[in-house]
Amino acid sequence: MTRVPEGLTFDVNLSILFTGLPLLERPAAAAKAGFDAVELWWPFGGPDPSGAELAALRQAVEDAGVRLVGLNFDAGDMAAGERGLLARPDGSARFQVNIDAAVRLAGELGCTVLNALYGNGPGTDRDLAVVNLRRAADAAAGIGATVVVEALNSHENPRYPITSSQAAFELIEQVDRANVAFLADLYHLHRMGEDVLALIDRHADRFGHVQIADDPGRGAPGSGRMPYGEIFARLAAAAGYRGHVGLEYRHEGPGAFDWRRA
Numbered sequence: 001m002t003r004v005p006e007g008l009t010f011d012v013n014l015s016i017l018f019t020g021l022p023l024l025e026r027p028a029a030a031a032k033a034g035f036d037a038v039e040l041w042w043p044f045g046g047p048d049p050s051g052a053e054l055a056a057l058r059q060a061v062e063d064a065g066v067r068l069v070g071l072n073f074d075a076g077d078m079a080a081g082e083r084g085l086l087a088r089p090d091g092s093a094r095f096q097v098n099i100d101a102a103v104r105l106a107g108e109l110g111c112t113v114l115n116a117l118y119g120n121g122p123g124t125d126r127d128l129a130v131v132n133l134r135r136a137a138d139a140a141a142g143i144g145a146t147v148v149v150e151a152l153n154s155h156e157n158p159r160y161p162i163t164s165s166q167a168a169f170e171l172i173e174q175v176d177r178a179n180v181a182f183l184a185d186l187y188h189l190h191r192m193g194e195d196v197l198a199l200i201d202r203h204a205d206r207f208g209h210v211q212i213a214d215d216p217g218r219g220a221p222g223s224g225r226m227p228y229g230e231i232f233a234r235l236a237a238a239a240g241y242r243g244h245v246g247l248e249y250r251h252e253g254p255g256a257f258d259w260r261r262a
């Protein structure tokens, strides 16, 4: 049972929840479940989808009456384990093509958070990542959006080089753009042994977005051992962060959001 204080707003990640439905039916399912905001990993097979594909997604989001509040840039073949293109010499051209399409879609839907995953090694190139992040940030600035950098856990992502809040902060500092911030995915950080309560207390003002799941298992809050009652209380009290909290957990069958009613 998890107490949710006033002042926290949640959105549903439609790439990990409602996956039993076709993509275009998921925004309406989120609305029916009581949400007015959703987020997405890049949902297309390539970096530059057709106008018809983009229009269909836009229509589905608008018809459902929800707002897109987070969108990942194309991160390669996520189902095959790829986790971003930013720093990959063989993926950088694809990332650059995607910047336009992702920023355009985000702009049309009023989405102000764009997540750029770094890319798996071996062979990632830090300088390339910095160049690509600056390009993405400069394009995102044109629609008033922030680009976020996420740390993933190394148990599930053994070849992903950014696996701590500190590593993400260092990259963000190196990029040196006002609209580049940290995506605090509390599940990944907790799996890496970080003290997520202390992170919220000390660094909430550096968060551009927050995502949650419980650890272990990446299920709903309450399914694992993370102190979500306290996490929510600290997030609500933190002076620095007033954005959405993305529900990025797996759940099969009914009851995915019962923890909110508890």
Ligand SMILES: O=C(O)C(=O)CO
Residues within 6 Å of the ligand: 072, 083, 115, 150, 152, 185, 248
């Ligand atoms: O790949 C993952 O696990 C993510 O959280 C991507 O945003």
